[in-house]
Amino acid sequence: MRLINKICVENEYAGSNWDFEKTTKYVFDLDGWEIEAGYFEHYKDGRLVKSVLELPQSYGCPSKCGFCATSGIEQFYIFRADQLLELFDYLYTENSLIDHKYVLLTMTGMGDIYYNYDHVERFLLGLKGYTNLSVTLSSVLWNAELLRKVELLSSQIRIRNVQITYVTDNDEIRSKIIPIYRQKEYKLDEVIAFMKESHKDYYRLNYILMEGINDNQKDFEIFANKMRDLKDKVIIRISKLNETKASKRNRLYPAEMEVMEKFHRFLQDAGMNSYVFYAKKNDHMNCGQLITENKEE
Numbered sequence: 001m002r003l004i005n006k007i008c009v010e011n012e013y014a015g016s017n018w019d020f021e022k023t024t025k026y027v028f029d030l031d032g033w034e035i036e037a038g039y040f041e042h043y044k045d046g047r048l049v050k051s052v053l054e055l056p057q058s059y060g061c062p063s064k065c066g067f068c069a070t071s072g073i074e075q076f077y078i079f080r081a082d083q084l085l086e087l088f089d090y091l092y093t094e095n096s097l098i099d100h101k102y103v104l105l106t107m108t109g110m111g112d113i114y115y116n117y118d119h120v121e122r123f124l125l126g127l128k129g130y131t132n133l134s135v136t137l138s139s140v141l142w143n144a145e146l147l148r149k150v151e152l153l154s155s156q157i158r159i160r161n162v163q164i165t166y167v168t169d170n171d172e173i174r175s176k177i178i179p180i181y182r183q184k185e186y187k188l189d190e191v192i193a194f195m196k197e198s199h200k201d202y203y204r205l206n207y208i209l210m211e212g213i214n215d216n217q218k219d220f221e222i223f224a225n226k227m228r229d230l231k232d233k234v235i236i237r238i239s240k241l242n243e244t245k246a247s248k249r250n251r252l253y254p255a256e257m258e259v260m261e262k263f264h265r266f267l268q269d270a271g272m273n274s275y276v277f278y279a280k281k282n283d284h285m286n287c288g289q290l291i292t293e294n295k296e297e
Helices: 081-094 113-125 144-153 171-177 188-197 217-230 245-249 257-269
Strands: 002-014 020-030 033-044 047-054 103-107 133-139 159-166 203-209 234-240 273-279
Touching: 020 081, 033 081, 047 081, 081 113, 113 133, 113 144, 144 159, 144 188, 188 217, 203 217, 203 257, 217 234, 217 257, 234 257, 257 273
Parallel strands: 047 103, 103 133, 133 159, 159 203, 203 234, 234 273
Antiparallel strands: 002 020, 002 273, 020 033, 033 047
16 A cells, blocks of 8 residues: 555534534555545534544445546445555554544445445454444445344444435436436335334434435425434434536536525424534535545646
8 A cells, every 4th residue: 555645624614513624635556546535633612522534445336426526437446354454554543543532433435335345344343442433334225134234233343323325205316316226226215114123323314415406395394204203313414515526517516505504494393303514615525525536627
């Protein structure tokens, strides 16, 4: 593994329990694949809240989400557990995280756990000795079988969040934005039913708010109706769409801030735990973005 580049920025955020982020993005040559990994420090009123490591799970991704920079990469290569461990060890040591009280490892970089669960699981089980570590897992293809595996894994490592992506209830629009749904049926109702029966409290719905796609009152009401039995079991993150070459190519645009706040108030009035999440400026360091996508600009 060879370090190619390291970029540091600072940004203000709207979030759940932090409002400022110091970001370091690393670009590595990992066995011939140019990949990104991130280290973030989250602050609230000037006080460090948590340190975060973000790792990829693959190079490229078959889901080809229309808003994600990764969709512009044609190749697909799954990272092995030992490669993930090499990345983790570098970032953990580089940033002296052994001295930090709380570290969050998010497997939310390039890729999706659906395609690489076995390697990710082996990698995470190898981290059981890190007592200050918690984990966030994310996918656009959760199903009952995969969620069951994660519940078993959570008996051995600390899971902070299982993040479930939500775009729209409209099958045609959803499959256009996330093309993998044309090949693999996404049974959201099955996922909801599993969460209803689960005793875990780590579920988070990531509602990616997009102009003209899922930003009107009818969309809000459909979503709230689906979530009505999960009021006390899930957190809903209302996320601003971060622009990428892919989102522009697919004519997907972020909703207005006023709409995000309106949706937030609507969910709160419905008794649901929600918050608005977005960066105050576009520094190409945010969810779904890749700094390497813009290296020639």
